[in-house]
Amino acid sequence: MDASFVVPIPTLHLFPTLDRELIALLKSLTPEEWKAPTLARLWQVKDIAAHLLDGNLRTLSMLRDGYAGDPPGSIHSYQDLLDYLNGLNASWVTATKRLSPQVLIELLELTGRQYTDYLSTLDPFAKAAFSVAWAGETESLNWFHIAREYTEKWHHQQQIREATRRPGLLSRELFYPFIATFMRGLPHAYRNTTAENGACLKVTVTTDAGGDWFLIRQEGNWILVETYSGKPSASLFIAPDTAWKLFTKGITPEKAREKTAITGDAKLASTALGMIAVMAAR
Numbered sequence: 162m163d164a165s166f167v168v169p170i171p172t173l174h175l176f177p178t179l180d181r182e183l184i185a186l187l188k189s190l191t192p193e194e195w196k197a198p199t200l201a202r203l204w205q206v207k208d209i210a211a212h213l214l215d216g217n218l219r220t221l222s223m224l225r226d227g228y229a230g231d232p233p234g235s236i237h238s239y240q241d242l243l244d245y246l247n248g249l250n251a252s253w254v255t256a257t258k259r260l261s262p263q264v265l266i267e268l269l270e271l272t273g274r275q276y277t278d279y280l281s282t283l284d285p286f287a288k289a290a291f292s293v294a295w296a297g298e299t300e301s302l303n304w305f306h307i308a309r310e311y312t313e314k315w316h317h318q319q320q321i322r323e324a325t326r327r328p329g330l331l332s333r334e335l336f337y338p339f340i341a342t343f344m345r346g347l348p349h350a351y352r353n354t355t356a357e358n359g360a361c362l363k364v365t366v367t368t369d370a371g372g373d374w375f376l377i378r379q380e381g382n383w384i385l386v387e388t389y390s391g392k393p394s395a396s397l398f399i400a401p402d403t404a405w406k407l408f409t410k411g412i413t414p415e416k417a418r419e420k421t422a423i424t425g426d427a428k429l430a431s432t433a434l435g436m437i438a439v440m441a442a443r
Contacts, residue, residue: 166286168285168304169304170304170305170308170338170341170342170345171338172307172308172310172311172338172342173277173280173281173285173307175311175334175335175338176273176276176277176280176311176314177274177277178334178335179311179314179315179318179330179335180269180270180273180274180277180314182318182330183213183269183273183314183318184266184269184270184273186318186321186322186325186327187210187262187265187266187269187321188266189327190206190262190325192262194206194324194325195207195210195262197324197325198324199320199321199323199324200320200323200324200406200409200411200412201317201320204254206321206324206325207258207262207265208254208257208258209317209320209321210262210265210266210269210321211253211254211257211258211260211265212250212253212254212317213269213314213317213318214257214265214268214269214272215249215250215253215254215257216276216310216313216314217269217272217273217275217276218272219249220276220279220310221272221275221276221279223290224279224290225275225279233245239294242294280307280310283303283306283307284303285302285303285304285307286302286303286304287302287303288300288301288302288303289301289302289303289305289306290306291306292306293305293306293309293345295346295349295437295438295439296345296346296348296349296438297346297348297349297352305342305345308338308342309342311338311339311342312339312342312343312438312439313439315330315335315336315339316339316405316409316439318330319405320409320411323411329402331368331370331401331402332370333369333370336370336371336401336405337370337371337372339405340366340370340371340372340401340404340405341372341374342438343404343408343436343438344364344374344385345385346408346436346437346438347362347364347374347376347383347385347433347436348376348382348383348384348385350432350433350435350436350437351376351383351432351433352383354383354429354432356378356394356429357378358378358379358380359377359378359379359391360377360378360394360426360429361375361376361377361378361389361391361392361393361394361395362375362376362393362394362395362396362397362429362430362433363375363389363393363395363396363397364376364396364397364399364433365396365397365398365399366399366400366401366404367398367399367400367401368400368401370401371401371404372387373387374386374387375387375388375389375393377389393425394425394426394429395423395424395425395426395427395429395430396423396424396425396430397421397422397423397430397433397434398421398422398423399417399420399421400420400421403417403420403421407434407436408436408437408438408439409437409438409439410437410439414431414434414435417434418431418434421434
């Protein structure tokens with residue numbers, strides 16, 4: 162196969178596994194655990210489950226069936242888009258408070274399969290309906306859109322696991338595609354950071370589930386690569402449990418700094434702690 166047609170971060174095959182893990186998790190929860198607070202702040206466990214259902218239904222309605230519902234109005238900026246999405250999310254969570262946990266589980270089982278079936282019909286190298294805005298893209302390919310959707314499902318399930326003290330999804334099979342997708346946001350996170358040509362930041366997500374990524378300054382731009390033979394200007398070492406919480410706004414950059422190690426240019430490395438790989442404002 163031509164290397165140019167190899168999906169950089171394959172995730173589609175993992176959706177059924179992620180869904181099975183989610184359903185088993187939700188079926189194991191006690192009534193009290195459904196009400197547990199989460200890192201999503203305003204949302205309890207049940208609210209996150211409802212949000213995951215919304216993701217399935219919205220994709221099937223809008224992208225599979227071509228039904229958009231009420232138009233979003235004027236969106237001229239990232240903040241406009243953020244406000245619109247926050248409004249959609251809040252109204253859905255409010256409406257689904259009348260649904261029982263059992264109904265949510267049944268609907269997640271049904272729509273999860275339909276959702277994955279729809280994603281499998283997409284040409285991974287065709288233009289996606291929605292760009293990955295947190296990576297600074299105004300147009301994205303479907304493979305990146307699918308990987309972004311994987312990170313959404315992964316981190317929301319992880320929030321439920323964290324809230325209910327269940328084992329996390331930190332195997333290499335499930336975690337590495339998640340964090341590799343998030344690392345695609347580094348060039349955008351550094352867009353306002355200047356450095357000498359050739360400067361290099363090495364980001365290491367520790368344990369066997371993680372990996373190394375290199376952000377290199379070239380001709381006024383930041384380029385993300387996975388191999389680099391030179392000496393980095395700065396290195397950041399971060400554990401998986403800290404990384405997923407930081408990049409989804411579960412903890413602050415200040416709190417994350419206490420749990421990370423930096424060598425070399427500390428200012429250059431610290432900028433990475435401000436990266437957000439979800440649709441949110443820091």
